[in-house]
Structures are given as C-alpha cells and as structure tokens.
Amino acid sequence: MKLDIQNLTMSFGENTVLDSVSVSLRNIHSLVLIGPSGGGKTTLLRILAGLEEPDSGLITINEHQLNCTEQELLNYRRRIGMVYQAYNLFPHLTALENIVLPLVQVQGMQKKAAEDQALSLLERFNLAEHAFKHPVALSGGQQQRIAICRAVAIKPEFLLLDEPTSALDPEYTSEVLDLIEELREEGMELILVTHEMGFAHKAADYILFISDGGISAQGTPQEIFEKKDNPRVERFLNKVLKYNN
Ligand SMILES: Nc1ncnc2c1ncn2[C@@H]1O[C@H](COP(=O)(O)OP(=O)(O)OP(=O)(O)O)[C@@H](O)[C@H]1O
Ligand SMILES: [Mg+2]
Numbered sequence: 001m002k003l004d005i006q007n008l009t010m011s012f013g014e015n016t017v018l019d020s021v022s023v024s025l026r027n028i029h030s031l032v033l034i035g036p037s038g039g040g041k042t043t044l045l046r047i048l049a050g051l052e053e054p055d056s057g058l059i060t061i062n063e064h065q066l067n068c069t070e071q072e073l074l075n076y077r078r079r080i081g082m083v084y085q086a087y088n089l090f091p092h093l094t095a096l097e098n099i100v101l102p103l104v105q106v107q108g109m110q111k112k113a114a115e116d117q118a119l120s121l122l123e124r125f126n127l128a129e130h131a132f133k134h135p136v137a138l139s140g141g142q143q144q145r146i147a148i149c150r151a152v153a154i155k156p157e158f159l160l161l162d163e164p165t166s167a168l169d170p171e172y173t174s175e176v177l178d179l180i181e182e183l184r185e186e187g188m189e190l191i192l193v194t195h196e197m198g199f200a201h202k203a204a205d206y207i208l209f210i211s212d213g214g215i216s217a218q219g220t221p222q223e224i225f226e227k228k229d230n231p232r233v234e235r236f237l238n239k240v241l242k243y244n245n
Contacts, residue, residue, distance in 0.1 A: 001062055001158055001189045002026055003048075008057030010043055017043050018054070019213035025206060030184050032204035033193045034224075036236055039211040041193045042162055048191060049160050050077050062157065078106055081151030081159040086167045087143040089135040095146045096122070096131040099153050107154055121149050125179060141172025145179050158189035166195060177203075197240055201225050209233050 003025045010018040017040040025031065033041045046052040047059070050066060050073045059066040064076050089098045096118050103114035122128045127145055135143050144164060151159055161180065165173040177199050184190060184203055194200055200207060201221045209217035209224065209232070217230045228234055 001028055001031070001191075002060070003028065003031070004058070004060040006058040008044075008047070008054050008059065010040075010047065010052070010054045010057075016213060018047075021057070021214040023208065023215055023218065028205045029187070029189050030203055030205050031191045032200045032207045033191070033210055034195070034197070034200055034207060034236075035210040035216070040213070041210045044210060045160055045162050045191065045193055049080060049082055051082075078154075079157045081154060081156035083144075083148055083151050083159065083161040083164050085163045087135070087140070087147040089143055089147055089150075091135050094132050094134055095127070095138065098135075098146060099150045102150065103153055118149075118153055121153055122146075125149060125182075139172060140168045141175045144168060144172070144176045148176070148179055148183075152183060152188065158191065159183070161190060161192045161194075163193050163195065195240060197225070197237065197244070209236070211236070 003023065005021055005023045008018055008021040009016065021044075033044065035041055043052065047054050047066070048061060066073070066076070089095070090101070093101065096115065099118035099121065100111065100114045103109045103117065104111055109117070119128065119131060122131050125145060127142065127149065130138055130142055130146065135146075138146065148164070164180065165176050168176065173196065177196065180190070180192070181203055192203070204221050207219060207221060207224045208215050209230075211232060217224060217233045219227075224233060225237070
C-alpha cells in the first residue's frame, strides 16, 4: 500500500494526541503500529479507517484521499475491513449469519451467494464446524477468527486491526495470529496495532512507534527491535518484553 500523511493533527479537547504528524510510505504490505498506552494508535487507526475526522492534515491511502465528502467516505469504508479488540459479533446471529450480514446489507449480494462465499471462507480457515453456532458457544479465539473472516469476506482493499488478540486468553492468541499471518502471506494488505512484539517483528514490513504526539520512531522490524538506538523505544520494549523470556 501507499500511505501519505501530511501534518495530521488530532485533539480531544485540550489533549493533542497527534501533533502535525507526517509520513510517506511506499510498497508496504503490512504496517504495524506499536507504542505505549494512550499514545494515539487507535486514534490514528480510526482516522485511517475513515471513522474519525482529524482536526487538520492530508491523508492519502492508496488512491483514496481521506479528506473528502461524506459520500466518498462511506464508499471508502465499504472497501476496507476492520477488526476490533473485542470481537463484536452479533450475539443473536450464528457465525455464518454474522459473515453473511454485511455481504448482503452492505455489498448488496444475494443471500444464497453470500452464504456460499461465507461457508467457503469458514472452510478455508478450518472454522466450518462452527458455522451454525452462536457466539456464546464459541471460544474467544474462535469468535475473533470469525470476526476476521467477516472482515475479509467483503474482499477488502486492506484490513485494519486494532489489538485483535489483547482481549483473548493467552492460549487463543496464537490461533488468531496464525490466521492473520496466513492472510498476510496470501497478499492481504494490513495495518495492525499490536502489543505482540514477536508477531510485529515477524509480520511487519514496517513499524511506526506512536507516542508523545506522533511517530517517535519508525523503521523495519530489524531497525526497531535490533538497533536499540532510540531511548524512548528502548524503554517501551524493556517494559513490554520484561516477562516474555
Ligand atoms: N473519543 C475520545 N474522547 C476523548 N479522548 C479520547 C478519545 N479517544 C481517545 N482519547 C484520548 O486520546 C489519547 C490516545 O488514545 P488512543 O486510544 O488513541 O491510544 P492507544 O495508543 O490506542 O492506547 P492503548 O494502547 O491503551 O489502546 C488518550 O489520551 C485518550 O484518552
Ligand atoms: Mg488503542
């Protein structure tokens, strides 16, 4: 993907979360956002998803200019996939119905075609046995994998994920990360916020470290994790990785 951000500023009241942020990236397939809590990762992701309007700044992502009319923004949102921390499945619908719903209501597909597409997606990711279960009968990891299937069912131009494993019991984390890794290997472009540093290291083409009002460090995983030349990043990594070995 191609991402250009120019002088992006976003405040909540007195709190300026992103202060004149600029970055220009080319040929990135998986962009990972890391950084301390409250640093602005979710805010940036929501702006990139067209869900939040910044105070000022210009953003172009692939060919989409994000400072546009409400109608264009609506069309843009239809073409991207979004996965949240908590799985957000509709509790009264089965796994299959959860995936079918946006295909029919947002993409305008016929119900039968949508069901076929949803089922083949569930099969591909070894979730077919859960198609007719309601979320309450599924583990957290299963629910989150269904939520990811729902996001990719619309064949989005890219996928945005905000800490997709942080609400899960640790035992379910790897099955969700495996699914994201599989999608990445298939060529799905993604922007991911995560606290899973091992996964960031493995799966990121490029990393943005978001803190103190903007991008305090950026680079390839090697540059971020191995160079150790940025004290702000160092402090963060030491804290996050403290009990990881
Ligand atoms: N809707 C909102 N209204 C007011 N303040 C907000 C809102 N959303 C975010 N903030 C504030 O903006 C700052 C950045 O929040 P954000 O959620 O983007 O951080 P984050 O990096 O995603 O943190 P975490 O790792 O805890 O998810 C925080 O100080 C937060 O309190
Ligand atoms: Mg967040």
